[in-house]
Each structure stands twice: as C-alpha cells, then as structure tokens.
Amino acid sequence: MTTVQQRTPRPLLVPAVIGALILIAPLVGLLQRAPWSTLIERLTTDAVLDAMRVSLIVSIGAAGACLVFGLPLAWVMARSSGRGIAALRILVLLPMVLPPVVGGTALLFALGRRGLFGEYLDRWFGITLPFTTAGAVVAATFVALPFFVTTVESALRDAGTDLEEAAATLGAGPWATFVHVTLPATRSAIGAGLALSWARALGEFGATITFAGSLGGRTRTLPVETFLALETDPESAVAISVLLLAISIAVLVLLRGRWLQR
Amino acid sequence: MTLDLTGRVARGDLTLDIDLHLSAGLTAITGANGSGKTTLLRVIAGFERLDAGELTIDGEVIDTSGAGPISAAHERPVTMMFQDHRLFDHLSAVDNVAFAARRRRTPRAEARQTAMSHLEAVGMASLADARPRALSLGQRQRVALARTLAAPTRVALLDEPFAAIDESGRAAVRALLPAVDATYVLWVTHDPADATVATQHVSVDRGVVRQTLTR
Numbered sequence: 001m002t003t004v005q006q007r008t009p010r011p012l013l014v015p016a017v018i019g020a021l022i023l024i025a026p027l028v029g030l031l032q033r034a035p036w037s038t039l040i041e042r043l044t045t046d047a048v049l050d051a052m053r054v055s056l057i058v059s060i061g062a063a064g065a066c067l068v069f070g071l072p073l074a075w076v077m078a079r080s081s082g083r084g085i086a087a088l089r090i091l092v093l094l095p096m097v098l099p100p101v102v103g104g105t106a107l108l109f110a111l112g113r114r115g116l117f118g119e120y121l122d123r124w125f126g127i128t129l130p131f132t133t134a135g136a137v138v139a140a141t142f143v144a145l146p147f148f149v150t151t152v153e154s155a156l157r158d159a160g161t162d163l164e165e166a167a168a169t170l171g172a173g174p175w176a177t178f179v180h181v182t183l184p185a186t187r188s189a190i191g192a193g194l195a196l197s198w199a200r201a202l203g204e205f206g207a208t209i210t211f212a213g214s215l216g217g218r219t220r221t222l223p224v225e226t227f228l229a230l231e232t233d234p235e236s237a238v239a240i241s242v243l244l245l246a247i248s249i250a251v252l253v254l255l256r257g258r259w260l261q262r
Numbered sequence: 263m264t265l266d267l268t269g270r271v272a273r274g275d276l277t278l279d280i281d282l283h284l285s286a287g288l289t290a291i292t293g294a295n296g297s298g299k300t301t302l303l304r305v306i307a308g309f310e311r312l313d314a315g316e317l318t319i320d321g322e323v324i325d326t327s328g329a330g331p332i333s334a335a336h337e338r339p340v341t342m343m344f345q346d347h348r349l350f351d352h353l354s355a356v357d358n359v360a361f362a363a364r365r366r367r368t369p370r371a372e373a374r375q376t377a378m379s380h381l382e383a384v385g386m387a388s389l390a391d392a393r394p395r396a397l398s399l400g401q402r403q404r405v406a407l408a409r410t411l412a413a414p415t416r417v418a419l420l421d422e423p424f425a426a427i428d429e430s431g432r433a434a435v436r437a438l439l440p441a442v443d444a445t446y447v448l449w450v451t452h453d454p455a456d457a458t459v460a461t462q463h464v465s466v467d468r469g470v471v472r473q474t475l476t477r
Binding site: 165166167170185187 | 361409
C-alpha cells in the first residue's frame with residue numbers, strides 16, 4: 001500500500017528551497033575551498049595539534065562536569081515542582097540563547113581574580129580560573145550544561161516514578177533505586193546528553209575567548225585557532241573547519257535514532 | 263497480631279473511609295472499577311498518605327496523621343505487585359525476581375538460584391533470561407508475581423495478580439497464594455473463584471472500605 005502524498009502548495013515551495021539553501025550553501029562553500037590534498041599536513045602542524053589537544057581536554061572535561069553536576073540537577077528538576085523550580089528551569093536554559101560572549105563576561109566578573117567568587121577562590125584555595133585550561137573547561141561547561149540537563153530531565157520525566165515505586169516496595173532505598181533502576185532506565189538519554197554537551201563544548205568560542213583567552217597550548221581551542229588562522233593561513237582555517245564539521249555530522253549520525261526519525 | 267488501618271484518604275474526587283482489622287492470612291479485596299482498591303493498597307505500601315487515621319502492623323505504627331514516625335515505602339514490611347507489573351526493562355526476568363534479594367546484599371549466585379525457584383513456581387523458568395520487553399502480557403504478570411513472592415515481608419499486596427493470565431493457568435498460580443511468604447496477603451480481584459481461597463473479605467464500595475466476612 002502506498003499513501004498518496006499531498007502536493008506541496010506553491011507558495012511554500014520557494015521559501016522552503018531558499019531556507020534549505022541558507023543551511024546548505026555555506027557547507028558547500030567550505031568543502032569546495034577545502035585543501036583536500038594537503039588536509040592531513042595542515043591538520044598535523046604543531047599549532048593545530050596543540051589546539052586539538054586543548055580542545056579534547058576542554059570538551060571532555062566539560063562533558064564530565066555536565067555528567068557530575070548536570071545529572072543530579074536534572075534529577076532534582078524532574079522530581080520537584082513549584083515556582084522555584086520553574087524559575088530554575090528558565091535559568092538553566094539561559095546559556096542556550098545567551099550570546100556566549102555575555103556568558104564569558106559574566107564568568108569574568110564572577111570567577112575572575114577580582115570577581116565576586118573568584119577573589120575567594122584565589123585567596124583561600126589559590127585557584128585562578130581566567131586564562132587557564134581549567135577556566136576554558138568552566139566556560140565550555142557553562143554553555144554545554146543546558147544541553148545535557150534538558151535532555152536528561154525530559155527522559156527522567158518521561159520515565160516517571162512507576163519503576164522507582166516498584167523498587168521501593170522491593171526494599172530499595174532512594175540511593176539504591178537511583179543507581180540500580182533510574183540510571184539504567186535513562187542511560188540512552190544520558191548518552192545522548194553527553195554527546196550533545198560534548199559537541200557543544202568542542203565548538204565553544206565566545207565564552208572561551210572572553211574568559212580564558214587564547215594562550216597557545218593552554219586555552220587556544222580548535223575554534224579559536226580557526227578564527228586566528230583566518231588572518232594568516234586561511235587554508236588551515238578551512239582544514240580545521242572541515243574537521244569540526246565532520247565531527248558534528250558524526251555526532252548527529254550517532255544520535256539519529258533519537259532526533260532524526262522520519 | 264493484626265493489621266489495623268482506620269481513617270480517611272482524599273484524592274481528587276475519591277474519598278476513602280477505611281476501617282479494617284485484618285488477621286493473618288489471605289484477604290480478597292473486591293469492588294467496582296475506580297472504587298479505590300488500588301488507592302487502598304498504595305496507602306498501605308506507603309505511596310499515599312493518610313489524611314486522617316492510622317496504620318499499624320502487629321502493633322507497630324507505620325503511618326499516622328497524628329504526631330509520630332512515618333515509615334517510607336522502602337522501610338515498610340510491605341511489598342506490592344502493581345497492576346501494570348512495572349518490571350525493570352534493563353534486567354532479565356531472573357534478575358528482576360532477584361532484585362529484592364540483591365538489595366539485601368545476598369550474593370548474586372544465591373539470589374539468582376532462589377529467583378529461579380520462584381520463576382519455576384509460576385511456570386517461567388524456561389524464559390528466565392528473557393527481557394521483559396520480549397514477554398507477553400501474561401508472561402510479564404507471572405514474572406511480576408514471582409518478583410513479589412521472592413521478596414518476603416509481613417505484608418504482600420497484589421493488585422489483580424492473575425488478570426492477564428489465561429484461564430487454564432490461573433488455577434495453578436492461584437494455588438501459590440497460601441505459599442506466599444508473608445503474614446498478611448491482600449489481593450485485589452474480580453474473579454469469584456479467587457474469593458474461595460480467601461479467609462477474609464474486604465469490599466470497597468463508593469469510598470467505604472469494610473471487612474464483610476471472616477471465615
């Protein structure tokens with residue numbers, strides 16, 4: 001059996017094609033300019049390898065921070081209600097729409113050496129965040145956390161408390177229930193949240209350069225390196241962009257079961 | 263030794279007025295759909311609070327609307343089998359049944375061995391390694407029943423435990439009721455044949471929960 005497809009109304013067709021082109025054209029432009037024959041060389045220069053190393057440390061560190069802090073936050077938000085939680089939910093989403101440079105500026109005034117909390121971090125613990133790799137991790141975590149929390153929170157909401165009740169009547173306390181029932185039941189959402197937050201952290205630019213700067217080998221991530229290379233060595237900038245594009249596509253393909261269902 | 267539950271529970275349109283003093287043994291709970299049978303079990307299990315009154319098991323206060331300690335669901339000497347089974351999809355049938363023993367730190371091999379004997383009792387031993395998702399509704403119900411039987415407590419609550427099991431198999435699982443390792447077994451049923459096994463009856467009728475007969 002084949003269903004007859006509804007014909008697309010003409011007035012929708014032209015803007016739809018333009019919309020798709022706005023998304024696709026830049027990628028074609030990028031791939032057309034890519035220095036395919038020297039791609040490997042350009043991606044293995046000392047500067048790019050340094051940036052790759054920094055990017056890996058920063059993005060994996062940020063994804064790890066999302067797991068450690070975001071999972072408990074998602075659980076609390078999914079299992080609580082009230083006005084405070086509604087306000088918290090808006091705040092958690094904020095970094096998704098906030099210009100990253102504003103996030104970086106805010107981090108500077110909160111965690112900088114003269115910042116509200118940064119002063120005490122420095123004085124009591126000797127921790128300095130701005131312009132350090134740890135600072136870059138904090139900046140990346142700031143922008144990536146909403147992706148993790150919203151993904152996991154909605155999965156926890158969907159899962160509901162049915163299985164948790166069943167575990168309780170079998171004698172499992174709240175922690176045992178979380179570890180042995182809730183976590184396994186939401187593991188695919190946790191995996192998706194990790195992939196999304198990692199990809200977002202890998203691509204982070206604005207908050208990172210504002211809060212952590214661009215110190216080679218310490219805070220100069222691949223996106224920052226791309227931006228700098230555009231001035232001096234555009235071919236390398238294109239090469240790194242192709243690499244980041246490939247990683248982004250790979251993440252989406254990995255998640256296709258969740259979001260790219262027909 | 264008795265299970266005493268007296269008081270009131272209000273949930274939306276439903277208000278239950280409860281007065282129960284149950285002796286050890288098998289108690290059949292009957293009543294129309296939506297009359298509040300499940301709510302009654304949820305109060306005993308610890309998922310709904312009493313708005314007035316008290317629940318005591320063998321003289322120990324478990325829940326009270328007055329001042330006093332209230333036991334959380336996982337601390338109560340109560341286990342419950344849900345109408346919608348609520349099996350853990352990430353565990354095989356045998357590991358579902360072994361769940362309660364594992365939480366009491368019984369070694370894995372021992373917990374599984376005990377679980378297997380309970381699966382055998384409900385006729386599910388051959389599907390011990392199957393995931394709940396791969397089982398039919400009736401098979402899932404059998405596993406849920408085995409999981410409850412494998413969690414010895416003083417009070418076992420079963421919400422329509424045989425509803426999804428076919429007529430031919432029902433007599434065999436019904437025969438398991440007296441073997442349940444609990445002082446008080448309360449089960450919700452619509453099946454008149456079930457009632458013949460019961461030593462006590464509770465009716466839930468328009469929000470009034472009463473014992474109707476003791477044999």
